[in-house]
Amino acid sequence: MTPPQNPLLNDRDVEFLLYEVLDATRLCELPYFADHARDTFDLYLQSCRRFAREVLFPTYRPVDEAPPRFEGGAITVHPAVRRVFRPMVELGVLTAARPAAVGGQQLPLVVATLAGAYLQAANLSACGYLSLTAGAAHLIETFGDDALRSAFMTRMYAGEWTGTMALTEPQAGSSLADVQASAVKTDAGHYLVRGSKIFISGGDHDLTENIVHLTLARIEGAPRGIKGVSLFAVPKRRPEGGQLVPNDVEVAGMIHKLGWRGLPSLSLSFGEKGDCHGYLVGSPHQGVACMFQMMNEARILVGANAVATASAAYHEALGYALVRPQGRPLGARDPGAPQVPIIEHADVRRMLLRQKAIVEGGLALVSTTALYADLAAHAADAAERERAQRLLDLLTPIAKTFPAEKGFESNALALQVHGGYGYSSEYLPEAWLRDQKLNSIHEGTTGIQGLDLLGRKVVAGNGAALIALGGEIRLTIARAQRAGVEPAWGERLGAALALLGEVTVQLAEAGMRGDTERMLRHSADYMELVSVVVVAWQWLAMAAAAREGLARGAAPADFYEGKLCAAQYWLSTELPRVEVLAALCRSGEDSYARMQPGWF
Structure with a gap:
């Protein structure tokens, strides 16, 4: 049985995030983005999604099955990659978010990131050549002299090198x-x-x-x-x-x-x-300091790629569940009754809802992080730029880690929905599962991101970034209250935020006493704790926007109800985990720290 064609990402999700949750068109009020409007955002998004679905996605399986060859000291790539490389350059992928002065479209990074997610979902490997080139050229743009820009950057942004x-x-x-x-x-x-x-x-x-x-x-x-x-x-x-x-x-x-x-x-x-x-x-x-520009950009990119890979698999699983007949409803007594699509079974809906919560929560997180990058660079007020930079610094390791780690879980669930077919190379979920695993490794492993978050980002400036995040979360709670979202959801998030603050202070105090090992012992658990809270914040923001959409009679109502159901799932079943994670971080439980190499 062949499932429906994969849509990669849901276009309505992208529009909802950009225009109803984040209000990205407000960026057009800033001088740097003054030449843009929703029309130009949509034009670029439409071009990327059409190319992703019609041209790029059909190349994914052939490229996965026939990797590059190393012969005679040189690498030869799949012909399909050669066919799509130049069209992607002409699409503007290399310079979408770069200034007009270097040949760019000067689009907000949040728009470029969402547009790029379609391409990554379609064929992440083919996109990789351009993503790496864009980051390397940006390094030369920022830190190179005029001679280097002329010799290298110009040709790289043009896709010639x-x-x-x-x-x-x-x-x-x-x-x-x-x-x-x-x-x-x-x-x-x-x-x-x-x-x-x-x-x-x-x-x-x-x-x-x-x-x-x-x-x-x-x-x-x-x-x-x-x-x-x-x-x-x-x-x-x-x-x-x-x-x-x-x-x-x-x-x-x-x-x-x-x-x-x-x-x-x-x-x-x-x-x-x-x-x-x-x-x-x-x-x-100063090489490492310079390289951190490319590494931090790449971390947001990895998060976007992880979301895109999980999204492609989720939509494939959803399409499959809608058409795959298997079994009958619980309590059905007639063995001769027609089988029902597996989406009618509650456990399949459980797996699909968890995928939806991870994919759409991760997409919101990556988009929000990209928006702060836009504001950090181009907001009119210096104080707003500084605040946005703090939030960007704080969210970058989370935006890299959550989509990679939970995206792998989501991909595994997509395979599970396909049952035995998922465990075969005839269906795509196994390939996306293989792809997804790299995202928790490259550009700094999950462990390194946890150390960075707890050891640097949350304690910098006496916790200024975490204070700024708390302010953003409280604004979202207020918005949700005004929109008529279930009050308990905001209360739960507020309590989780307070608990996060208490745990952070306790761990920071250990570091100030010189006990760095005690402070960072559970940095991986701390990363998960913060991730759960931050994604709950994203889901509350989406719930508020969904309630606002229903109140004004926007269509389709089912879209908004789906958002509210997924928000309920995360805030009711995932957010309570912060208490266990907080207790673990506070306890200083030392089993793996105490474990000696010879004891293994």
Whole structure:
């Protein structure tokens, strides 16, 4: 049985978030976005969703089944990726949110993020080449000099060249302080780079004539540790004498991946012949600080990708449940009665509702985070920009982690809804499940995000970001009350917020006493605690907007009722978990901290 064609994302969900929950058109009142209106937002969204469904999605299965090939020291990608790469560039994906001054459309990031989610849901691997390029080009735009912008950024934004982020080394995964790649300055002004990098996504391919690797390395004589790491643009082929010549960058091997199969992950070798030219980006020894721009952008992007992957699987499962006949209602006595679609069974609806709550809650979280990025950069008032930046910093690790971790659960439920068919490669849920797992690993694992959230973000500025978040949540509670949302929902969220504040103060006090291990022992549980609260906030905001929609008679009513039911589910069945998580964080329970390697 073939389920209905996958819609990837629900268009009404996207419009609801943009215009009814977030009121994104208010951004058009800011000078930076003054040339835009809802019409221009919708035009870009429509172009992306149409391309995603009609062109990109049909390439997903062929690309997943035939990964890139490593032959003769070079990577060859699937022909389908070559067919869609240039059309995606022409769609404006690389520069949608970049300024007009560099050839961009100057759209709000929240619009670009939602539009991009359609493309990611359709074929995440094909999108990866452009996402990496956009981030790398933005680094050069921000920190590079005019010569670097002219030599590299312009061609990257035009899609003539692609870009990567080359951080990881065999001995230095997430520990960037242990980077060993070296850079020696020459009299000509460039540096000679030497070293090895691993897990470099899109590090080689046959889509464009050149690839620019934004690479971390140590300048000769640099201080030890993270303060001695610098950032370089290292092209596969360097411009020289009006042409491109090999730049001593070689593919040392290809990693065979569980998912994301259309985007190669490679080991690269720089400077084996002593002729790898690198060009300093930003100031010496400030490479990690510069790279955090790309990493933080990538974390929001990973969250969007995780939501998109979960969304594609959810809509596939929903379509399947609507048409797959199996069994009869509980209490039915006639074995000859027609079978009913499995969506008629309560347990299937349980699985679908949990997927809906995760997918749509995650999409709201990612969209809200992107909106704060827009306000942090472009709000008219300095105080508002500062407040938005605090919220952006706080929400970024959550927006990366919640969709990745809960998205994997959602994908597993989509497979479960398909039953035995889900456990086969003839149906797509198993492929999306494979893809989803990477999102909790790359751009900082879940454990690292938890350490960042608790160890840095919530305690910075004496808890200013958490105070700002509390203010936003209380505004949403007030909006929900005015809209006529069930009062108990807001009360539960308010109580959870207060509990979160108490737990945070207690853990911060442990850190101030110098007991960092005690403070961070349950950082993963703290991340889950905050995530549950933040997504409850998102669902209360959607419940308020749904009540407002019903009050004005907006259609379809079933859409709004579905939002209210999903909000009820999260606020009634998931939010109570914060008490258990808070108790665990407070208790200092030390089983895994006390566990010795030999005891395993």
